Amino acid sequence: MENTLNVSHSGSSKGKCSADLGNPAHRQARSGSYSPGTGAVSDTHPSQTQKRHLEGVLNKYTNLLQGWQNRYFVLDPELGQLQYFINEHSKNQKPRGSLPLIGSSVAPSDEFPYMFTVCAANGDFFKLRASDACEQQMWMTQLQLCARRHSDGSAKVMSQAEGQQKNLVNSIESLPSRGPLSSLDQDLLLLKATSAATLSCLGECLSILQHNVCQAAQHITHSHMQGSNTDNVSNWSRPKTASEGHVKIGELTRNNTSTRHQPHSPLHRNNERLKDTENSSSESVDSSEEITDTEDNEEEDLGVLDDQRSIILHLLSQLKLGMDLTRVVLPTFILEKRSLLEMYANFMAHPDVFLAITSGVTAEERMIRFVEYYLTAFHEGRKGAVAKKPYNPILGESFQCTWDVPQDKVRPLRTTSSSPAPAAAHSTQTASNEGLGSYQLRFVAEQVSHHPPVSGFYCECKEQQICVNTHVWTKSKFMGMSIGVSMVGEGVLHLLEHDEEYVFTLPSAYARSILTVPWVELGGKVSICCAKSGYSSTVTFHTKPFYGGKVHRVTAEVKHNPSATIVCKAQGEWNGTLEFTYSSGETKVIDTSKLPVIKKKIRPLEKQGQYESRRLWQHVTAALKAGDIDAASEHKHQLEEKQRREGKQRTASSTTWKPKYFIKEGDGWVYHNSLWKTK
Helix, strand or coil: CCCEEEEECCCCCCEEEECCCCCHHHHEECCEEEECCCCEEEECCHHHHHHCEEEEEEEEEECCCCEEEEEEEEEECCCCEEEEECCHHHCCCCCCEEEECCCCEEEEECCCCCEEEEECCCCCEEEEECCCHHHHHHHHHHHHHHHHHHHHHHHHHHHHHHHHHHHHHHHHHCCCCCCCCCCCCHHHHHHHHHHHHHHHHHHHHHHHHHHHHHHHHHHHHHHCCCHHHHHCCCCCCCCHHHHHHHHHHHHHHHHHHHHHCHHHCHHHHHHCCCCCHHHHCCCCCCHHHCEECCCCCCCCCCCCCHHHHHHHHHHHHCCCCCCECCCCCCCHHHEEEEEHHHHHHHHHCCHHHHHHHHHCCCHHHHHHHHHHHHHHCCCCCCCCCCCCEEECCCCCCEEEEEEEEEHHHCCCCCCCCCCCCCHHHHHCCCCCCCCCCEEEEEEEEEECCCCCCEEEEEEEECCCCEEEEEEEEEEEEECCCCEEEEEEEEEEEEECCCCEEEEECCCEEEEECCCCCCEEEEEEEEEEEECCCCEEEEEEEECCCCCCCCCCEEEEEEEECCCCEEEEEEEEECCCEEEEEECCCCEEEEEHHHCCCCCCEECCHHHCCCCEHHHHCHHHHHHHHCCCHHHHHHHHHHHHHHHHHHHHHHHHCCCCCCCCCEEEECCEEEECCCHHHHC
């Protein structure tokens, strides 16, 4: 292979030498020299070393032709780019391709002699070959120096920006609290919050770039020249990087499940028996006392009022980016008229879809049905377009309800026939059917811990031998003009008839535009995994980009891990229309807004216990409905003070809080009388 290498220095003439760098005479450049084996380029002017201009012919691997091609490469140290052309004569034209070197990774490869890879932060990469080891080392050294110089420059800019933002904050906070120009001036508070949010976004972008470089570099290291053949696990077309990412996540989840969830294994269950006599005798709800719930909890507010905005601005001025909001008391007017425990119950608003999971004929169908249920469960949990915060449950608070589900309604959203009934036909069914039997689905939730604020909830149907146990706690973070809420924890769905367990996680939630009309979106990647069957699913909730793009997008894949086969795909909006495509070629559209909602049943307030959510928060709820924010704040304050007093009393008497319905197992919380324990 006949290669040429041109090396030029800033402020010097360009010297041209052959690719045979083994000849010492050919290693000499007019203003510098390369020393083989040292891993560095020496220069008579060290200050110019990191700005060396390099150009020459290298072999580039191309997926298009599945082979190596000679291309003319130019390293531009000022732009921080590696560009390539068809040949040297075309280098004055537009480059055929380029890689930004800021945050990039340069590494040798043992796949071919003298091969190395250059991986950019955006995920693009070049696979290159030099003519010998000296040429390989020279290119790698100069690329690494250029990448480091531009990356350090970005970090320096970020550091300067952080310093300027800090000076701005100090200048505002040093102003008097009163007067024509005060530290509480709305415009200054908005400037302070906006500058902090902008800086946070820039920092996140830099972090994402660095993370992408590491991920892409690992991907290249393990690809072993598979090229475009790596996405042949399915005969469907899909983005290569996305499908390979799902493969890794699915395998990782499957491998971890076997060790993380041993407390739920059949062997553990045989040895597990309830020892807590107090919890064993806990009172159960008499279903004959329950009535159909008539509350809709719709949030009709259109946005933040001017006087309320002043309160929020004052609050924001006291917060720092990334601050945990768990112990921050938020204004009462942003509260939603229900407890967080009740919001979790609303995830079961389509109990017929939930119960249909266990009647799937095959493990594949059961996993697909669970994913269908999962994707349709979130829209009813959010009430209204305005982002409001449910009540923080107090320690010991509980919420219980049931659903009566007509047996003829328990059918999957997808049938096993080649011509399934359309979703519209299912959506026109009513939620009641006279003369036919019903399944009863029972839900129990309890606040089992205060710090961290852990909620446990459990749902079961004995007739169908299906139950789900979840423990989760919310971790809120201030993000400038948004508030992010991470859902820490996991749930386990048990299908006792099939002896299957489905471990799943929950997405994060974000309250956006908190100074104007706040709205909620979900974000993040969650996993669903059944270790026994080998099926897993990755569900991605996509947050809206800064410019353009749709809101509330979600995508999902169901995969059979042993064969690496994708058996189902889904895309759409979690609060709108979802389109499912199955490996059989069948496709189906589900409109979540047209799915029938079966109302839960709950006991009247007078028959509820003092710590049941509706009764506990009744005065706060009534005041919010009446628009009396002061009264709502006072009732809320009384509940919080009572919780603090009880906490201090337990501390003084060295008493440990003991939940009524849940017991701690490992890092999680499990319902004390769950179906798998009584099986």
